[in-house]
Amino acid sequence: MSNKKVDVAIVGAGLTGLTLAFYLEKAGKSVALIEKSDRVGGVINTIEEDGFVYEQGPNTGVIGSEGIVQLFDDLKGSCEHVTPNTESEERWILKGGKWVAIPNGLLKAIKTPLFSLKDKFRILGEPWRKKGTNPDESLADMVKRRMGQSYLDYAVDPFVSGIYAGDPIQLITRFAMPKLYRLEQDYGSFIKGAIKKKKEPKTALQKRVSREVFSAKGGLGKLIEGLENNISDEAFYCSSKNLSVQPQESGYNLQFSTFEEKKINIEADKVITTFGGEGLASVLPFIEKDWMKSLANTVYAKVVQVVVGYNKWNGRELKAFGGLVPSKENRDILGILFPSALFKSRCPEGGAVLSIFVGGMKKPKMIEKTEEEIKAIVMKEISDTLYCSDTPDLLRIHKYEKAIPQYDISTKDRLAAIDNIEQKYAGLYLAGNIKDGIGMADRVQQAWLLAKELTNN
Numbered sequence: 001m002s003n004k005k006v007d008v009a010i011v012g013a014g015l016t017g018l019t020l021a022f023y024l025e026k027a028g029k030s031v032a033l034i035e036k037s038d039r040v041g042g043v044i045n046t047i048e049e050d051g052f053v054y055e056q057g058p059n060t061g062v063i064g065s066e067g068i069v070q071l072f073d074d075l076k077g078s079c080e081h082v083t084p085n086t087e088s089e090e091r092w093i094l095k096g097g098k099w100v101a102i103p104n105g106l107l108k109a110i111k112t113p114l115f116s117l118k119d120k121f122r123i124l125g126e127p128w129r130k131k132g133t134n135p136d137e138s139l140a141d142m143v144k145r146r147m148g149q150s151y152l153d154y155a156v157d158p159f160v161s162g163i164y165a166g167d168p169i170q171l172i173t174r175f176a177m178p179k180l181y182r183l184e185q186d187y188g189s190f191i192k193g194a195i196k197k198k199k200e201p202k203t204a205l206q207k208r209v210s211r212e213v214f215s216a217k218g219g220l221g222k223l224i225e226g227l228e229n230n231i232s233d234e235a236f237y238c239s240s241k242n243l244s245v246q247p248q249e250s251g252y253n254l255q256f257s258t259f260e261e262k263k264i265n266i267e268a269d270k271v272i273t274t275f276g277g278e279g280l281a282s283v284l285p286f287i288e289k290d291w292m293k294s295l296a297n298t299v300y301a302k303v304v305q306v307v308v309g310y311n312k313w314n315g316r317e318l319k320a321f322g323g324l325v326p327s328k329e330n331r332d333i334l335g336i337l338f339p340s341a342l343f344k345s346r347c348p349e350g351g352a353v354l355s356i357f358v359g360g361m362k363k364p365k366m367i368e369k370t371e372e373e374i375k376a377i378v379m380k381e382i383s384d385t386l387y388c389s390d391t392p393d394l395l396r397i398h399k400y401e402k403a404i405p406q407y408d409i410s411t412k413d414r415l416a417a418i419d420n421i422e423q424k425y426a427g428l429y430l431a432g433n434i435k436d437g438i439g440m441a442d443r444v445q446q447a448w449l450l451a452k453e454l455t456n457n
């Protein structure tokens with residue numbers, strides 16, 4: 001049995017847990033970072049294989065929070081932030097089986113075949129449309145009400161597939177798109193709100209928050225490595241098993257075992273968990289059943305990610321970020337990203353790497369398909385939409401039973417349960433993507449703010 005006392009114990013060493021550990025140690029706190037897997041990074045995982053560098057998990061993030069701007073500053077020298085090749089900025093949406101670029105200017109917006117003429121005129125009236133009154137309105141209803149059906153079908157539906165692998169009918173705007181919700185509630189309109197928000201005073205850090213896409217040189221795994229190398233070795237407890245946390249008179253006791261050591265006992269003033277779902281019940285067995293039920297009820301999208309690599313690419317020119325597929329198109333994939341068009345050195349010269357997403361909330365049964373079936377689906381989509389029927393030199397399939405938590409109506413009970421738990425059990429924090437956003441920028445923002453709160457910085 002080994003014993004240790006730390007200021008903060010963090011459970012889960014994905015992006016949230018690592019960022020927390022990094023900032024807490026930076027502020028002088030002692031930390032234990034307990035991870036059940038034998039590697040850190042959670043769903044972020046960059047793999048180098050046969051001349052290809054590809055992501056298993058997220059491909060890119062957005063510099064969409066102060067936390068992520070700050071983190072790249074603080075990791076300078078340990079990890080190099082990269083932005084996509086400007087030639088590949090276009091984003092495509094499939095319509096009638098053909099890729100159409102999302103318009104990036106007024107003239108293109110008027111001409112685009114993505115939206116109906118009626119809705120193009122209708123959007124001119126958006127600033128004067130009445131404000132919604134239902135706080136639990138779905139994203140689909142809100143978009144239909146303010147912008148029209150074609151914007152839902154050919155902008156928001158594919159966008160939501162790309163972010164949540166979700167269904168806009170199930171997502172609740174105030175949870176899933178809180179910034180959009182606030183634009184309507186605070187300014188009465190998306191358009192008016194966006195213009196007014198641009199003019200509001202900002203701190204130097206806020207001015208650097210943008211919609212710019214990021215990765216790290218060598219892939220997102222280098223961001224994880226950068227964090228890992230700046231956290232003390234003694235903080236890490238990987239391959240943990242049977243973790244159980246118990247409240248004490250003051251602080252918490254954590255017991256678990258690892259590969260090398262039979263039993264480890266840690267006393268911590270504070271405990272932060274960074275994952276969700278059913279797994280929390282065994283880690284926090286003292287939590288009231290009703291509250292735990294609300295946490296276990298979190299709905300996750302099931303996603304299959306397929307990485308396809310070619311030493312020589314003979315298909316359509318890939319000068320774009322990638323393409324998203326609206327549900328209306330009735331196809332078998334959610335979208336295709338072109339990582340090798342975005343970032344240097346991801347494949348042999350003249351080749352390509354594609355990252356394809358299948359399944360999601362609208363097609364959950366896709367995850368049950370065999371690898372051969374998934375391969376056939378993906379190859380047909382590549383042939384139909386990118387005009388390449390060559391046999392790939394690399395094909396990797398990864399299934400995520402719990403890829404992305406859905407901020408649907410069950411979020412209401414989940415957030416209430418988290419508030420109740422944190423109020424009743426001082427020093428216990430439930431973090432991770434079960435609240436505050438699912439994107440990498442959201443994850444870092446949550447961790448950065450929580451570390452500040454715990455260190456009075």
Ligand SMILES: Cc1cc2nc3c(=O)[nH]c(=O)nc-3n(C[C@H](O)[C@H](O)[C@H](O)COP(=O)(O)OP(=O)(O)OC[C@H]3O[C@@H](n4cnc5c(N)ncnc54)[C@H](O)[C@@H]3O)c2cc1C
Binds near residue numbers: 042043
């Ligand atoms: C396929 C996919 C594609 C994505 N694409 C994008 C994208 O393009 N852009 C973007 O911004 N975001 C994307 N995301 C979302 C984003 O990657 C995640 O929200 C984020 O990385 C989650 O980080 P996290 O640390 O909160 O959770 P995780 O990465 O899930 O880490 C949680 C950690 O907790 C550990 N853990 C769980 N239970 C226990 C336990 N009992 N004891 C100890 N440890 C435990 C897990 O092993 C894991 O390492 C994507 C996610 C997926 C799955």
